[in-house]
Amino acid sequence: GAVVSQHPSWVICKSGTSVKIECRSLDFQATTMFWYRQFPKQSLMLMATSNEGSKATYEQGVEKDKFLINHASLTLSTLTVTSAHPEDSSFYICSARDTLRRGHGELFFGEGSRLTVL
């Protein structure tokens, strides 16, 4: 099946620093990728839709200047948490859809990245 890789799997940083998380589709092209945030024992909360070659679309309540998204190629989207604070600590997950095989909307998820801000 399609593979989506996220990196890093976990990161610990000091408050005020910026952290970049990468999401790569390894064996398919993805013009659209999605970024989610997941709190402990809760479902996925969509943060933004990443569009290759254009600006990301953010969900209501998500600060675009806080969570910078770049989708520079058909296989890579990055999420940068700028000036991270402890409340940004969370599990961040990306997903992607195979552009050439959209089917019924099946998404392939990355392994997730656990961010801990001290």
Add this chain to the structure above:
Amino acid sequence: TQLLEQSPQFLSIQEGENLTVYCNSSSVFSSLQWYRQEPGEGPVLLVTVVTGGEVKKLKRLTFQFGDARKDSSLHITAAQPGDTGLYLCAGARFTGANNLFFGTGTRLTVIP
């Protein structure tokens, strides 16, 4: 506002028991998917249901899409510890929709 509500939210059962997880909405979906997520990992797709009333089986798991395409259920027969995880339903509002709406999640624990 959560479009898809799952119940129960938490479920703890003994190995060998049967269980059903429900995914309900007041909205119609063109398709609905079920995912399972284990701690520290991303969700993995289990099944996609498209047609109202459709039933799909995946070994001990049976998935059903409601006739009106507003709800779905997941039934597990003879649960095993390996079934433990967070089960998520997700719906597409229309064919080719760019995004999925995720349910509230059901955390299942199967005790050996």
